[in-house]
Amino acid sequence: MPIAATASAAAVIAIGAIAPAQAAPSIPGRIAAVAPTPGTTGKPTERELRKKLDALNTEAEKLTELYNKARVELGKAKNAVREATRQAAALTAQAAPAREQLSGFAASNYMTGGPDMMFASGNSTEGLASSAYLAQNRASVVNALQARIDQATKAQQDAQATNAAAQQAATQAEKARSAAKAKVDEVTKQLDKLTTTRVKDPKSGFTAVIKGSDLPAKMTRKALTKIGSPYVWAAAGPNSFDCSGLVVWAYAKVGKPGLPHYTGDLYQLGSKVDKGDLRAGDLVYFGGSLHHMGIYVGGGRYLHAPQTGDVVKISKVSDRSDYAGANRIS
Secondary structure, three states: OHHHHHHHHHHHHHHHHHOOOOOOOOOOOOOOOOOOOOOOOOOOOHHHHHHHHHHHHHHHHHHHHHHHHHHHHHHHHHHHHHHHHHHHHHHHHHHHHHHHHHHHHHHHHHHHOOOOOOOOOOOOOOOOOHHHHHHHHHHHHHHHHHHHHHHHHHHHHHHHHHHHHHHHHHHHHHHHHHHHHHHHHHHHHHHHHHOOEEEEOOOOOOEEEEOOOOHHHHHHHHHHOOOOOEEOOOOEOOOOEOHHHHHHHHHHHOOOOOOOOOHHHHHOOOEEOOHHHOOOOOEEEEOOOOOEEEEEEEOOEEEEOOOOOOEOEEEEHHHOOOEEEEEEOO
C-alpha cells in the first residue's frame, strides 16, 4: 500500500542517515593509511557528542512527525471503516422487510400450486393478480437495495484494506521513532557521564549532582563553589550572599550578568517549570511573596543562602512547606 511504503521508506532512510558508517576492512600486511591523532583517547569529546546528539535529535524529530502523520491517517481510516460498516448495515436492514415479503409470496405460490400471473385478456398486465404485482414490486425494491448493499460492502472492504495499510504504516513509524529515541538516549547518557559533577556539602552531608553543560548547569557549578560562604543581607558576592545575590553572582560568572537582584523580578524571567519537572539549575522559590529562593541541585535538594547567621548550603526542598514555584533561565 502507498501509505505503508512511504512511511517505511522514510523510516529506513532516516535511521540509515544517523547510523555510524562501517569501518573499511583492514588488509593484512598493510599499514593503516591514517594514524590516530596524537593525544586522542578513542573516547568522543563533549563537542563531538553534542554534534552527534543534535543530528540524532533532528532525525528523531522528523520521524516523530512521520509517526504523527501516520496516526492521523490511521484515525481517518478507522472512521472510514466505521462509516462504511454503518451504511452497509443500514441498507441490509432496510432490505430485510422486502425480502421477507418476497419470500412470503413465493411460499404462498408454492403452497397453492397456482400462478399469480392472471391476465384478463391478451398480453395486458391489467389483469395481473395483486399478490403477483406486489411480489414484482418488492423484487424490484430488493434488487435496487441489493445493488446499493453491494456497493456499500465494497466500500467497507476498501476502507478495511486502507485501515490495515495505515495500521502497518503507523507501526513501522513507531518502531523507527523508538529506534531513533533509543540512540538519542544512549548519546545523552554518554554526555551525562562526561559532564556530571558531584559536590558534597560537608555541613549537611547532602550531595548535588549536576549534569550537562548548558547555562543553568554552569551557573549551578559556579554557585556550588560558594558552599560555606556566610549569608549577608543584600550581598551578591564574591565572599558573602543573600538568597537572590547568590543566583545573580553565579549567572554573572558564566556569562549572563545584569540579572535583577530581587526574587520577584527573577521569577518573571525564563520559563516556568512544574515541580515534577525540576532539574539541576532550575530556580526554586518559597513564600507567598517569594521572599526566599535557591538553586535546585537534583534529588529533591536545593542550594541556597538561608538567613543571617547561616551559610550557603544544600537543603531539602521538602523541609519547607511554602514552596511557591520554579523557573529556568537559559
